[in-house]
Amino acid sequence: MTKILPFKAVRPTRAYAGLVASRSYEDYSEEELKAQLEYNPYSFLHIINPGYKFQHEIAGEKRFGMVKNRYLEFKEEHIFEQDEQACYYIYKIKTRETSCCGIIAAASAEDYKQEVIRRHEDTIAHREELFKDYLKVVGFNTEPVLLTYPDNTVINDLLDKRMKSRPEYEFATYNKETHSLWLIDDPENIQQIKEQFGAMEKLYIADGHHRSASSYLLAKESKENNPDHTGKEAYNFFMSYLISESNLRIFExxxxxxxxxxxxxxxxxxxxxxxxxxxxxxxxxxxxxxxxxxxxxxxxxxxxxxxxxxxxxxxxxxxxxxxxxxxxxxxxxxxxxxxxxxxxxxxxxxxxxxxxxxxxxxxxxxxxxxxxxxxxxxxxxxxxxxxxxxxxxxxxxxxxxxxxxxxxxxx
CATH class of the missing domain: 3.30.1760 (Conserved hypothetical protein from pyrococcus furiosus pfu- 392566-001, domain 2)
Structure with missing residues (x-):
């Protein structure tokens, strides 16, 4: 049985969503990155590249602390706000060739440890530790682990029904993709999703092995340092994007x-x-x-x-x-x-x-x-x-x- 839970996401208000959203840092060329940082003050790249504000390269733990500072500034300026109710989030991406959708949720670090969430790649210990230390300092995660599960009619029908309503976000990007996001906040739908995933014996990591491993290390360390640990703390989970096998695209x-x-x-x-x-x-x-x-x-x-x-x-x-x-x-x-x-x-x-x-x-x-x-x-x-x-x-x-x-x- 897998434990997949809703959570209270911190996210951009509707007006800022398209400006905040960024690709993975490594995907940008030097010229693209410079342009984004120079002309888009709302880009999430400002948070993960905090030294730009001072025109200075910053590394190590000093960078981690400054990432947290930039993040807090976005919250203080109400670019980011936290949902009051725990939700599941439907995320749909439509490209020129295809479209896919899945659910953003919190997955259990203990499920990873017990191999209920299964991996197919080795990880590198020093990279696990580095990202664990990063998470510990900044206190948030924004890049979900990609998990996959067998196609499920109940989940598919629920998503299809919800996506007929207006999305919370909908914006296009320069590479001709359309990104849309819906909230699932209805208690009955939340319970249905929780039960459907709870009936699955296992999930598989499609992408994000180091993020999964680092999140487990953080959960383990946090548990050891918390005498009042209950197992319900947020550090016991990590953000994931759960997508059915038919929505997955695999390249060589x-x-x-x-x-x-x-x-x-x-x-x-x-x-x-x-x-x-x-x-x-x-x-x-x-x-x-x-x-x-x-x-x-x-x-x-x-x-x-x-x-x-x-x-x-x-x-x-x-x-x-x-x-x-x-x-x-x-x-x-x-x-x-x-x-x-x-x-x-x-x-x-x-x-x-x-x-x-x-x-x-x-x-x-x-x-x-x-x-x-x-x-x-x-x-x-x-x-x-x-x-x-x-x-x-x-x-x-x-x-x-x-x-x-x-x-x-x-x-």
Whole structure:
């Protein structure tokens, strides 16, 4: 059983919502970031980049404290106000290609600990601690963990009915997305949602493994330091965006490698031949259409690589994952890439970007070779999580990506 609760969000008043909402900090180019900070005083970027006010770079705990100060200023100026009643929040994103919606709510840190909320990626301990310390100082979280659940008719019908009314927020963005938010504050609907999630045996993290882990560390530390702990305190939960599996969009990451690890082109192809049936596609832009098929771009030409299944043994769900096959048979043994997170010889392009970017970067000489594959499927992700296995880094790029600053969870 999962515990998914409503909460009293701190959020922008209706007039400021479109101005406050921002993409993830890392998504902005240097020019975009400068323009937002210079011309939009209401952007949430001012909170997470507090040094801009003083034209000074600030890092570490000093930055954490100043993030909190900027946040409090937004509250004092009534740009942000807190809801008086605990709500669930429906968030819908409509793009040029598709639309999706889900529920923003509070998920249980204990459910994460007990693996009721399941993960499929490893986390890095120092990043967990760093973000835990950040949360502890600022006292709020604005970037929800993306959780997914099997499609549920009761929840779908409830959302559809609520979305027929006027949204609390509705605004468009420069990249031609429309963002809408509704409040679910009716006690009967709240109880229905709580019961539907409570009947689910498990949920899966789609995106936000470090945020989940850090939130659990904060809950654990706060519990240990609170002699009056009851389990109902806000620190026992973390903000999440719960989305049905059919609303989830999963993309792959292509891999770019700077060199062939001392091999000539011919030697490299011979080494690949042990594990893959290779076909030179020349200038034909090739993208795989089946699992265990890969595309490769090398020396101005595309290649298809088909896994030789007579040579390769599938032992568990992880061994069948294409990103794992690529790592175990090419990246590590042939190209010498052991550390997929930190090795400077490897870079990634997520599948939202065109294969032409991969070709262009190789043609420019930035990289020697590029590899692509089909995206993982949700069934694969769940099976790997259920077997307590972890996928290689950058195995999935998952959407939707929410805007920061529209709902804030305080603890």
């Amino acid at each position: 990451f292509s891999r770019l490698i700077k060199d062939l690890n001392g091999h000539s082109k011919e030697e490299f192809l011979i080494l690949l031949d042990e594990w893959f049936r290779i076909e030179n596609r020349g200038h034909e832009v090739y993208k795989p259409s089946k699992k265990h098929h890969f595309n490769m771009y090398l020396d101005g030409e595309f290649y298809s690589l088909y896994l030789r299944k007579t040579n390769y043994t599938f032992t568990d769900s992880l061994s069948e994952l294409d990103s794992y096959i690529l790592y175990e048979n090419i990246l590590k043994p042939i190209l010498g890439i052991e550390d997929l997170r930190n090795d400077k010889r490897i870079a990634y392009i997520h599948g939202r970007n065109d294969i032409i970017e991969l070709k262009t970067r190789v043609d420019k000489g930035e990289f020697a070779v590029g590899f692509g594959m089909l995206p993982a499927e949700i069934a694969e992700i769940k099976q790997i999580a259920d077997e307590n296995l972890t996928m290689p880094p950058k195995s999935t790029y998952i959407e939707p990506k929410l805007r920061n600053g529209l709902t804030i969870y305080e603890f």
